[in-house]
Amino acid sequence: MKHFICKNCGEKVPLEAYGTKHRNHCPKCLYSLHVDVKKGDRDAECDGLMQPVGKFYKEDGEEVLVHKCIDCGFLRWNRVAGDDSFEAVAALPEVPDPR
Ligand SMILES: [Zn+2]
Ligand SMILES: [Zn+2]
Numbered sequence: 001m002k003h004f005i006c007k008n009c010g011e012k013v014p015l016e017a018y019g020t021k022h023r024n025h026c027p028k029c030l031y032s033l034h035v036d037v038k039k040g041d042r043d044a045e046c047d048g049l050m051q052p053v054g055k056f057y058k059e060d061g062e063e064v065l066v067h068k069c070i071d072c073g074f075l076r077w078n079r080v081a082g083d084d085s086f087e088a089v090a091a092l093p094e095v096p097d098p099r
Helices: 086-091
Strands: 003-005 012-014 049-057 063-069 075-079
Touching: none
Parallel strands: none
Antiparallel strands: 003 012, 049 063, 063 075
16 A cells, blocks of 8 residues: 655555545644645645644534645645544644635
């Protein structure tokens, strides 16, 4: 199975997980990488570490993570994956919907 190594905590992360097709963040520390311009395209040249800065709730109650690139400040939001650390998600502050 394809995987990536988390640049923040070193966790070996399988790319496919329950509830997500384009996994782009670490289920353990929730950090992501700035690799996409549009979701899943892997076209960004930044490659910076993206820090989970908060979460918000969609109209249907789904929890969405907000990531911010440490290098360039790019903001992106991502669905919570089925195996993301519950404690890590719970520890994030709730932020206004950035969409
Ligand atoms: Zn990690
Ligand atoms: Zn960036």
